Amino acid sequence: MRYPQTFIDDLRRQTDIVRVIQDYVQLKKKGANWMACCPFHKEKTPSFSVSPTKEIFYCFGCHKGGSVFNFVMEIERVSFPEAIRIVADKVGMPLPKLVDDSRFESKRREADDVIQLNTWAMQWWEQQLESSAEARIAREYLVSREISSETQKTFRLGYAPDSWEALSVYLRQKGATQAQIDKSGLVVKKEEGNSYDRFRGRLMFPVMDVQGRPIAFGGRTLKNEDAKYINSPETAAYIKGRNLFGLNLTRDEIRRQQFAILVEGFLDLIVPYQSGVRNVAASLGTALTPEQTKLLSRFARKVVVNYDGDRAGVQAAKKSIEILLAEDLEVKVLVLPENFDPDEFIRKFGVSEYQQRRAKALPYIQFVIDHALRDRSLHRPAEKAEAVEEVLPYIRAVRDHVQKREYFDMAMDALHVTDLTLQRELWRTLRSNVPDPVGAGKRAVRRSGLKQTFAETRLLHLLIDNETLRKEFLPRLEPAIYQELATSSIFEALAELERNGVKVDFDSLREALQNDEVALELLPMLVMGGFGNGADNGGELSVSAERGLDEHADPRVAAERDLAALNFLWIERRIQQLVSEIKTADNDGDDALRDRLVLEQLNLHQRRKALMPSPDAPVSTN
Numbered sequence: 001m002r003y004p005q006t007f008i009d010d011l012r013r014q015t016d017i018v019r020v021i022q023d024y025v026q027l028k029k030k031g032a033n034w035m036a037c038c039p040f041h042k043e044k045t046p047s048f049s050v051s052p053t054k055e056i057f058y059c060f061g062c063h064k065g066g067s068v069f070n071f072v073m074e075i076e077r078v079s080f081p082e083a084i085r086i087v088a089d090k091v092g093m094p095l096p097k098l099v100d101d102s103r104f105e106s107k108r109r110e111a112d113d114v115i116q117l118n119t120w121a122m123q124w125w126e127q128q129l130e131s132s133a134e135a136r137i138a139r140e141y142l143v144s145r146e147i148s149s150e151t152q153k154t155f156r157l158g159y160a161p162d163s164w165e166a167l168s169v170y171l172r173q174k175g176a177t178q179a180q181i182d183k184s185g186l187v188v189k190k191e192e193g194n195s196y197d198r199f200r201g202r203l204m205f206p207v208m209d210v211q212g213r214p215i216a217f218g219g220r221t222l223k224n225e226d227a228k229y230i231n232s233p234e235t236a237a238y239i240k241g242r243n244l245f246g247l248n249l250t251r252d253e254i255r256r257q258q259f260a261i262l263v264e265g266f267l268d269l270i271v272p273y274q275s276g277v278r279n280v281a282a283s284l285g286t287a288l289t290p291e292q293t294k295l296l297s298r299f300a301r302k303v304v305v306n307y308d309g310d311r312a313g314v315q316a317a318k319k320s321i322e323i324l325l326a327e328d329l330e331v332k333v334l335v336l337p338e339n340f341d342p343d344e345f346i347r348k349f350g351v352s353e354y355q356q357r358r359a360k361a362l363p364y365i366q367f368v369i370d371h372a373l374r375d376r377s378l379h380r381p382a383e384k385a386e387a388v389e390e391v392l393p394y395i396r397a398v399r400d401h402v403q404k405r406e407y408f409d410m411a412m413d414a415l416h417v418t419d420l421t422l423q424r425e426l427w428r429t430l431r432s433n434v435p436d437p438v439g440a441g442k443r444a445v446r447r448s449g450l451k452q453t454f455a456e457t458r459l460l461h462l463l464i465d466n467e468t469l470r471k472e473f474l475p476r477l478e479p480a481i482y483q484e485l486a487t488s489s490i491f492e493a494l495a496e497l498e499r500n501g502v503k504v505d506f507d508s509l510r511e512a513l514q515n516d517e518v519a520l521e522l523l524p525m526l527v528m529g530g531f532g533n534g535a536d537n538g539g540e541l542s543v544s545a546e547r548g549l550d551e552h553a554d555p556r557v558a559a560e561r562d563l564a565a566l567n568f569l570w571i572e573r574r575i576q577q578l579v580s581e582i583k584t585a586d587n588d589g590d591d592a593l594r595d596r597l598v599l600e601q602l603n604l605h606q607r608r609k610a611l612m613p614s615p616d617a618p619v620s621t622n
């Protein structure tokens with residue numbers, strides 16, 4: 001579908017290319033031409049020139065050039081027909097019919113109708129906000145949010161009176177038909193066929209398309225109604241998830257700064273905008289859609305996601321990250337302290353504090369890793385596996401191979417995955433295009449982390465097999481001792497069954513461990529015993545010397561040895577952890593904490609010494 005060529009030629013002749021480009025770029029006359037710093041590449045001395053006589057522009061720096069239509073296509077990132085529409089609009093030339101089908105035309109007319117009605121509604125609501133007595137509550141709300149009257153006008157805010165029909169009456173006065181009103185989304189249709197005004201007693205936020213036309217509205221309650229915001233339904237002019245709030249005002253700044261800050265709500269955009277942060281766009285409540293991402297990517301390839309810090313906000317941020325990555329955008333995440341949203345934060349701490357934090361926004365992968373680590377301990381294999389599982393999809397989504405590898409290495413490092421075989425396996429699952437082959441990464445981590453020691457294996461067998469030993473030893477097993485073992489879930493299940501007075505056997509254990517594949521695999525062996533040469537490696541305390549005695553050893557003596565071995569392992573692990581914790585406390589300058597940790601370390605060294613086997617029992621002979 002296109003405009004007739006005669007029209008295009010006409011339009012080009014009628015258009016003053018200097019005046020059109022002047023809307024976007026500050027041109028200065030220089031001889032026959034006009035010059036400016038190029039809007040398409042970074043430069044300090046002007047190499048962008050416009051020739052009114054030749055009706056073209058050309059940049060000597062980046063070699064972009066062409067007609068006025070090419071310029072508009074490039075700067076607005078629109079198609080050729082859209083560029084023509086924009087230029088015709090600027091010049092004031094009426095558009096001819098597109099040489100094409102009628103269905104598109106009628107759809108287009110319906111959308112134009114909706115926009116016309118929306119425009120009338122917006123203007124009327126603006127007047128109400130300005131001067132009606134009833135709107136005082138709305139004006140007071142704006143004052144309480146420190147929103148100036150200039151900002152109010154920039155965003156065309158309004159007030160919808162608390163009436164079932166005031167707007168409908170007004171629209172009919174302006175000449176709208178009932179059919180147009182019904183299709184506008186400004187009213188709600190009742191079953192009997194009548195309709196009533198959708199927005200009543202609300203502060204109105206118009207949602208504009210990129211060209212600045214009102215396509216929908218959000219209305220904020222000013223009383224304590226359940227629905228804090230209500231929004232326009234979809235209409236011929238408005239499809240949900242296709243637009244970004246504020247972009248009509250902020251896109252030039254986004255292009256200039258070469259990145260966009262993505263926020264959630266109306267005020268999260270309006271308040272930063274008012275304080276001078278103007279490269280912002282709002283996704284409006286819902287998580288970002290692929291269409292919104294495409295729209296945004298016309299103006300910048302880098303995005304800083306700045307959603308609420310609460311749970312819903314974090315979920316929405318993570319969802320948005322995946323979608324931004326799929327569009328191959330570079331993503332950072334800004335998390336404000338104490339769950340502040342941008343609106344509250346700027347009002348409380350000021351814009352320069354906000355900008356400082358924004359400048360330190362983390363690469364999204366760090367945000368994802370931080371969240372995966374929250375409330376989890378990497379010393380527990382099951383939790384470590386969960387953390388890896390949570391992070392992998394965000395690496396898989398990266399399209400650039402080098403970047404993907406870099407983030408993968410970052411994640412492996414942060415999640416303490418040091419085993420190279422495992423790393424290779426995880427990397428393989430990332431490169432397959434099947435989205436997460438059913439927890440493959442998780443299973444790989446658990447398998448590799450799960451090299452159970454001989455001591456824990458034998459002790460578990462003894463505790464399952466021998467009720468007397470179980471009653472004697474379970475109370476002596478502090479959770480800390482087994483929590484970070486490969487078999488921790490089995491120890492937990494045993495303790496749980498014992499606590500509840502349930503008979504311990506294969507069936508009850510299988511029942512208790514039903515969601516733990518790895519434990520279930522081990523269970524038959526643990527119940528059966530006879531694993532003398534299967535389970536390997538007693539850790540620092542070699543058990544190889546006693547393994548030969550295994551079948552004949554007094555079970556109580558064996559259990560004591562195993563418990564001592566596990567104790568020893570736990571102390572070793574804790575000492576290792578303390579080394580890094582002390583280093584961190586030291587770096588943070590937290591002397592009190594460091595001293596406490598050093599003391600704990602000293603105590604553990606002594607306990608370890610006490611557990612050391614006597615010199616005549618050789619230690620670790622492999």
Ligand SMILES: [Zn+2]
Binds near residue numbers: 038040060061063
């Ligand atoms: Zn250039």
